[in-house]
Amino acid sequence: MNDFTNLTNVQKDVLREIGNIGAGNAATSMAKLLNKKIDMQVPSVKVVSFDEVMELIGGPDELIAAVFFRIQGEAPGTVYFILSIEEAEFLVNEIVPGNKGNLLGETANDFAISALQEAGNILTGSYLSALSDFTSINMQPSVPYLSIDMAGAILTVGLLELSQVSDYAIIIDTKINEQEEQKGVQGNFLLIPDPASLTKLFHALGITEYD
Amino acid sequence: MIEVNSIVKVGIADLNIVTAPGVIRTSGLGSCVGVVIYDDVKRIAGLSHVLLPDSNLAKQAELNAYKYADTAIPILVNKLIDEGARKYALKAKLAGGAQMFHFTSNSDIMRIGPRNSEAVLAILQDLRIPVIAADTGGNVGRTIEFNPETSKLKIKKASKEEQLI
Numbered sequence: 188m189n190d191f192t193n194l195t196n197v198q199k200d201v202l203r204e205i206g207n208i209g210a211g212n213a214a215t216s217m218a219k220l221l222n223k224k225i226d227m228q229v230p231s232v233k234v235v236s237f238d239e240v241m242e243l244i245g246g247p248d249e250l251i252a253a254v255f256f257r258i259q260g261e262a263p264g265t266v267y268f269i270l271s272i273e274e275a276e277f278l279v280n281e282i283v284p285g286n287k288g289n290l291l292g293e294t295a296n297d298f299a300i301s302a303l304q305e306a307g308n309i310l311t312g313s314y315l316s317a318l319s320d321f322t323s324i325n326m327q328p329s330v331p332y333l334s335i336d337m338a339g340a341i342l343t344v345g346l347l348e349l350s351q352v353s354d355y356a357i358i359i360d361t362k363i364n365e366q367e368e369q370k371g372v373q374g375n376f377l378l379i380p381d382p383a384s385l386t387k388l389f390h391a392l393g394i395t396e397y398d
Numbered sequence: 399m400i401e402v403n404s405i406v407k408v409g410i411a412d413l414n415i416v417t418a419p420g421v422i423r424t425s426g427l428g429s430c431v432g433v434v435i436y437d438d439v440k441r442i443a444g445l446s447h448v449l450l451p452d453s454n455l456a457k458q459a460e461l462n463a464y465k466y467a468d469t470a471i472p473i474l475v476n477k478l479i480d481e482g483a484r485k486y487a488l489k490a491k492l493a494g495g496a497q498m499f500h501f502t503s504n505s506d507i508m509r510i511g512p513r514n515s516e517a518v519l520a521i522l523q524d525l526r527i528p529v530i531a532a533d534t535g536g537n538v539g540r541t542i543e544f545n546p547e548t549s550k551l552k553i554k555k556a557s558k559e560e561q562l563i
Binding site: 237238241246247248250255291332334335336337338339340341342343344347350351352353354 | 409410411412425426427428429430449450455456457458462465496498499510537538539540541556557
């Protein structure tokens with residue numbers, strides 16, 4: 188599996204479904220966590236250059252809060268849950284009402300960061316377990332890591348493994364957001380499978396041939 | 399501030415060259431290293447955004463030479479010389495090479511930031527280009543901008559003041 192830049196429509200549909208299942212489960216977890224209705228968008232599957240990966244999130248300079256983990260096992264890859272700083276602070280405030288803690292800078296509040304880390308763990312964990320159940324592939328997540336920094340710096344980590352093989356990445360991007368409020372939490376899940384994992388994922392879901 | 403006429407942007411695993419009064423910038427360096435090589439009299443500078451330390455890591459049929467420290471830096475030096483820089487006058491400044499996450503696994507790929515810095519320093523030494531200033535390591539992202547007029551490298555980190563080296 189070397190050339191994944193020309194995915195067929197069926198293959199893209201399968202990857203979209205993977206994003207759907209994962210984010211759907213995560214949206215349910217988030218709804219329970221916040222006791223609010225959560226919507227999700229139809230996932231998009233894109234084959235993009237590394238620079239374009241950053242542009243998906245608003246450019247390499249953009250400050251983001253991201254929970255990230257590596258998937259080990261049969262189908263290695265990387266999962267990110269990404270929020271803007273305002274959304275992350277909003278999310279923390281929803282979980283811990285009254286906490287006005289900053290996430291950035293010298294005045295960063297440890298409690299707020301810890302709450303965000305925990306929310307991220309829950310959401311990415313449910314994303315991954317749905318994925319693993321759906322594909323019957325054994326996926327072992329690393330410990331989740333939280334980082335609040337520039338998008339370029341954070342996202343490069345997920346591209347390293349892949350960058351030894353290719354100059355492009357497949358990104359399965361799903362947005363979830365609060366239904367009612369204008370200014371609610373809106374998060375992006377990014378699943379970046381390692382190139383070698385694609386065959387595994389396709390096989391697991393019944394696509395055996397590349398056409 | 400001096401009026402900035404143009405900003406040359408360098409993407410990931412890319413490189414480019416600028417002459418005064420332009421400036422050259424790359425954004426969101428994490429484990430990547432931004433290497434600036436310049437001739438301060440000719441006021442010409444090149445910037446390479448190095449993603450990986452060593453092209454021997456490549457498992458790719460068509461090698462992207464701009465991606466690896468050992469292949470990108472010699473190309474950058476040649477381009478600078480083509481544009482009128484003098485080999486013996488070249489100097490370097492670099493930034494980046496952070497370790498964004500503290501991994502428990504000891505996988506080599508996860509130590510890529512420090513390895514990138516080491517590789518860049520080794521290659522600059524091979525090419526006998528002195529490193530005038532460096533801001534590497536830590537666990538923060540950096541955006542850097544070099545001005546060949548002043549030979550200063552401006553480093554911006556998340557939620558921190560800009561610094562000049």
